Amino acid sequence: MLQEKIHSRMNLKEMRPETKRRLAGVLDPVAAEVIRHRLWSINEEGSATIVHASGSPVVHATDYNFGIYMPNSDIAISGTYYMIALYTMTPMIQLINERYKEDINVGDVFVTNCPFTASVHQNDVQFVAPFFEDGKIVAWTGCMAHVLDLGEKYPGSWVPDAVSCFEEGLRVPLTRIVDGGRLNQALWDTIMHTSRLPAMVANDFSAFLSSHRVTHERLRELCDRYGADLVHDTMAQAIEETERDMREIIRSLPDAETSSNGYYDHNGFQNNVYSVPVKLIKSHDELIFDFTGADPQLIGMGNATKWGTLGAIATALLGSVGQKLSWNAGILGPIHMLLGPKQF
Numbered sequence: 001m002l003q004e005k006i007h008s009r010m011n012l013k014e015m016r017p018e019t020k021r022r023l024a025g026v027l028d029p030v031a032a033e034v035i036r037h038r039l040w041s042i043n044e045e046g047s048a049t050i051v052h053a054s055g056s057p058v059v060h061a062t063d064y065n066f067g068i069y070m071p072n073s074d075i076a077i078s079g080t081y082y083m084i085a086l087y088t089m090t091p092m093i094q095l096i097n098e099r100y101k102e103d104i105n106v107g108d109v110f111v112t113n114c115p116f117t118a119s120v121h122q123n124d125v126q127f128v129a130p131f132f133e134d135g136k137i138v139a140w141t142g143c144m145a146h147v148l149d150l151g152e153k154y155p156g157s158w159v160p161d162a163v164s165c166f167e168e169g170l171r172v173p174l175t176r177i178v179d180g181g182r183l184n185q186a187l188w189d190t191i192m193h194t195s196r197l198p199a200m201v202a203n204d205f206s207a208f209l210s211s212h213r214v215t216h217e218r219l220r221e222l223c224d225r226y227g228a229d230l231v232h233d234t235m236a237q238a239i240e241e242t243e244r245d246m247r248e249i250i251r252s253l254p255d256a257e258t259s260s261n262g263y264y265d266h267n268g269f270q271n272n273v274y275s276v277p278v279k280l281i282k283s284h285d286e287l288i289f290d291f292t293g294a295d296p297q298l299i300g301m302g303n304a305t306k307w308g309t310l311g312a313i314a315t316a317l318l319g320s321v322g323q324k325l326s327w328n329a330g331i332l333g334p335i336h337m338l339l340g341p342k343q344f
Contacts, residue, residue: 027237031226035234036326038222043068043077046215050143053207056200064145066211068219068235069093069128071137074329076235082146083315085120087332088307089128089142092118095174096128106132107181109212112174113150115165120308122169123147123157127177127208131219133228139235141215147204151194160301161268168301170194178209235328242330247285249321250334257281268300285334289313292340310337 047066051059058064065085068077073093078086095117096110112118113125126144130137146157150169153159162168170191177184188205192198223231257279264274279290297303304312310332317331325331 032234039077042215042218046211049211049214050207053210055203058146066143069140076328078327084311085144086314087311088118091307093140104130105180109178111177112172114171115305117174129212131216133223138228138232141212143208143211148200149195149197155196162301163299238326239328239330242326242328243333245325246331247334251285264302267298288336290338292338
């Protein structure tokens with residue numbers, strides 16, 4: 001029996017009423033195209049800031065991600081970075097919107113690395129920050145990178161024989177690491193004292209914060225020139241156009257079912273074969289990825305998180321259709337993921 005059907009993005013009903021009214025008309029195509037390219041440039045500048053400020057060999061090997069998100073958490077802009085983490089910040093922003101609601105302020109930065117919340121694994125630390133204009137959230141910026149050590153059982157991030165998350169390093173709950181522009185020094189010190197490489201982790205975190213500051217300044221310049229509403233609506237329209245085009249691509253394919261099987265040959269303690277089958281169902285303009293036949297989770301390292309699995313699907317889709325479409329939440333609009341009771 002299917003236990004869970006995960007939709008890949010927020011429902012259109014969640015869009016602001018004023019945005020629906022504006023998008024019912026036609027945005028100035030020239031201004032919208034200029035804004036789209038400027039947003040891509042801003043996103044690239046945020047990415048470059050992480051790389052230049054971090055100094056981590058892992059970050060320089062592109063094990064990081066940076067993106068711009070809609071107020072409701074839909075990804076608006078992303079570049080060609082570590083792709084599996086592409087959609088992990090969407091559930092993080094969703095949870096912030098749910099838990100903090102009216103208590104989200106200018107200068108806030110939120111952090112988590114918990115795989116049961118939003119991350120791929122505990123070494124992937126995520127920072128997201130709201131961008132405000134005229135007292136309302138126009139966008140979020142989000143970044144993550146694999147940091148080198150968070151106090152796991154063995155140095156160097158990987159613990160193949162771990163039998164619980166408590167052996168894989170510190171788990172940081174979803175909370176503020178910067179509150180209204182003021183660093184949460186106690187949390188910062190706790191994380192650094194947990195790590196064997198505090199200087200490297202501090203450099204990564206400082207790079208994250210710098211990337212948010214840079215992109216927020218550029219977003220402010222963009223809003224000053226074109227207006228926050230037009231910037232917001234251009235992102236929303238791009239997502240809708242991408243979803244429309246993605247559905248057209250899917251409709252051009254015949255309705256069918258196909259399947260494939262992947263295998264994992266070790267559970268952290270002994271050789272064994274574990275099956276991870278997936279059934280792909282194409283129906284009209286939607287794709288369903290069905291993982292309900294997968295073996296139970298491993299006792300050791302090697303299990304995938306819910307959001308990491310969705311990111312892997314997105315990575316495969318971007319590799320096949322990404323050259324035709326803008327990289328945003330619209331690509332996953334027609335996509336559904338089915339999970340069974342044994343995976344989580």
